[in-house]
Amino acid sequence: MHFVKWRRVTWEGCSVLLDINDGDRLVFARLSPASTLKIGKKNCSLKPLIGCPFGSLFKVENGKDGLFLLRIFHTEESNNIEEEEDGISEDVSKDNREIVDNNTAQRLTDQDIHAMQRQGATGDEIVEALITHSATFEKKTSFSQAKYRLRKQKKYAPKVLLRRPFARSICEAYFKKYPSRIGFLRLDALSLLLTMANVTAYSDILVVDMVGGLLTGAVAERLGGTGYVCNAYSGATPYPMDIARIFNFSNEICERIVRCCLTDLCPVLNGTCELVNQSKDACNSKTEQKEKLSSCESVSMEQDIVAEDGVPEVIAEKAAPLALKPSKSAKAGEGASDNLINLWKERGFSSLLIAAPELDAWSILQKLLPLLSYSAPFAIYHQYLQPLATCMHHLQIEKLAVGLQISEPWLREYQVLPSRTHPCMQMSAFGGYILSGTRTCTYDAHSH
Amino acid sequence: MLPGDPSQAISLQRRIRDGDLVIVYERHDNMKAVKVNEGGVLQNRFGVFKHSDWIGKPFGSKVFSHKKGFIYLLAPTPELWTLVLSHRTQILYLADISFVIMYMEIVPGCVVLECGTGSGSLTTSLARAVAPSGHVYTFDFHEQRAAYAREDFELTQLSSLVTVGVADIQGDGFPAKFLGTADSVFLDLPQPWLAIPSAGKMLKPDGILCSFSPCIEQVQHSCETLKSKFTDIRTFEVLLRTYEVKEARTEASCGDDGGFLRPLPCKRRPQSAGDHDADEVSSDSAVVVAKPAAEARGHTGYLTFARHQCL
Secondary structure (H helix, E strand, O other), X not given: OOOOOOOOEOOOOOEEEEEEOOOOEEEEEEOOOOOEEEEOOEEEEOHHHOXXXXXXXXXXXXXXOEEEEEEEOOOHHHHHHHHHHHOHHHHOOOOOOOOOOOOOOEOOOHHHHHHHHHOOXXXXXXXXXXXXXXXXXXXXXXXXXXXXXXXXXXXXXXXXXXXXXXXXXXXXXXHHHOHHHHOOOOHHHHHHHHHHOOOOOOOEEEEEEOOOOHHHHHHHHHHOOOOEEEEEEOOOOOOOOHHHHOOOOOHHHHOOEEEEEHHHHOOOOOOOOHHHHHOHHHOOHHHHHHHHHOOOOHHHHOOHHHHHOOOHHHHHHHHOOOOOOOOOOOOOOEEOOHHHHHHHHHHOEOEEEEEOOOOOHHHHHHHXXXXXXXXXXXXXXXXXXXXXXXXXXXXXXXOOEEEEEEEEEEEEEEEOOOOOOEEOOOOOOOOOEEEEEEEOOOOOOOOO | OOOOOOOOOOOOOOEOOOOOEEEEEEEOOEEXXXXXXXXXXXXXXXXXXXHHHHOOOEOOEEEEOOOOOEEEEEOOOHHXXXXXXXXXXXXOOHHHHHHHHHHOOOOOOOEEEEEOOOOOHHHHHHHHHHOOOOEEEEEEOOHHHHHXXXXXXXXXXXXXXXXXXXXXXXXXXXXXXXXXXXXXXXXXXXOHHHHHHHHHHHEEEEEEEEEEEOOHHHHHHHHHHHOOOEEEEEEEEEEEEEEEEEEEEEEOOOOOOOOEEEEOXXXXXXXXXXXXXXXXXXXXXXXXXXXXXXXXXXXXXXXEEEEEOOO
């Protein structure tokens, strides 16, 4: 049996996440000799990043031909921190009573700095010059000295950290930059979804992903090239899943990501499922008609998604720094084969995940629940509480599931520093809601 | 517990067999793990349940006792297991577990070191995440606890993915044979800073360490130690708030004082055909309402993550 190996060193054509100045800027990029990163008003080649291990740190340097990236090898930086900490006790008596903000503290002008840059001064040299020419630097406490240094370093000697795009880093980056594109799905909520739905190797996971492909990608990552993630959509057009292409999925994993139209999956049309038949009236008749009119051409649809799928945010992504050119590797999201669909109908899916801010939870769940194996877990993410509460109530009344729970995740980050530990001043106050439960067996005539 | 073997995995056809592990679900806060045994019985406040009645039924079935009490029989998952396992130590729960696995970037094929094993709540989820080709090496200095954990992993059929070792990691560090082999290391120790230097040596470059500590002083000390060989040091606290859902009736009163919310059950007064119209006007309508549960876990522990420096 062949198992997926995760590569720890970048290669040409590899997708990477660039973390500039400790998370101040996050950029997804695909590495090639020609690809560049914009820093300030100048472009900087990403070629030096090819063949480096993930986790490598680079600094932006001024060269004859413009900016270039130079790899930093560790240890110097960490020693600096130690020294700073040692100085703390000495200047407890210092404070800011003598610092007056009159804009004259810095004697170095913009022209001076530009001149230094033209003469080939490194970023670090400029930072040192700024410190020497600051009239107030010596009066600052060591904390504010460190803050000053960091601020100038970020501006004149930016650092670029090479990150492996994983569900974690992709979710964090999108949540920070374009939260609306992932339905405001915070990292802790995404991790709960995967856990609550028992996502693991050799599972067949049914997913309704209207969060740009983040959920599909996160599930595929956990399947590691086994089982299947079936990305289901209602209507004629598959939901966009561009984010799933940022993960560096090998062909083995891509093959395990398939798409399927709900009409092909749901027993509604051939009338084998009483549950769905009962609630057929509740279905959105408009959607149904659309589904009947157009067949599902998920394979050929692939290229058109970015261009004309009608979701403006994703189109915008093409121009944004997060955009990636389609890779040459095997395409994730081919249409599910009839064999697979029949197998799923017969055996049922191992679990169900829904992150569809635009769909009503109960309407979609009552269509999909019959496709699950008995005792299979499911988890539904939504930004609003009411649709989940209503959905949970229906499930309780109709006794379709047990272990029902609506959870709201809460996540707080801490600043941990000697004698200065406290929760971070800013936090995300809302991570959405998740309804989770386990499908019960509603089938009584099992003895037949 | 894991679907590696297709004949064991849950499906619409899979029936409960003799020897299966099932989770007996009474209520959301009352569950129990039972190994099905042809001649066995389960006795609880709902009556006597014969295992032989369960065999041949699908997982997820409702089964009845001699006095018509009922329970559900669920297929085990790491989440259900966390709710039923015997607490030999304080355990990690859902919110922390899921965040740890995500943040440590544990995917199929990873090698994970864990210390201590405790009751094996996190270990079970780690095993699920590294399956089918990875491995979890978990250590506890308590011999009996390690033995119980091994028994549990036999029962949940995770033994091929988990190795339980008896070792004082805090005192002696991780065994040298793991040098540079670990994708991630998880520490749940009273003095994690003592194990951090060794953990660093076990990690591959760019590998991730996570330390779980209930007290902020532990975090403080750990972070000091982490600074020398690790980057991206971040500390989080994760909690969950759960909600209660009820159906309530709004009484649309005739006056201007607005409607009242009344909880169900609400007995409808007997009505004759005559006042049907009147009833329409002030018709009660049911609404589903939700509110946070009054009590919740207020603190579990701080999660500190760090990346092994890439040289």
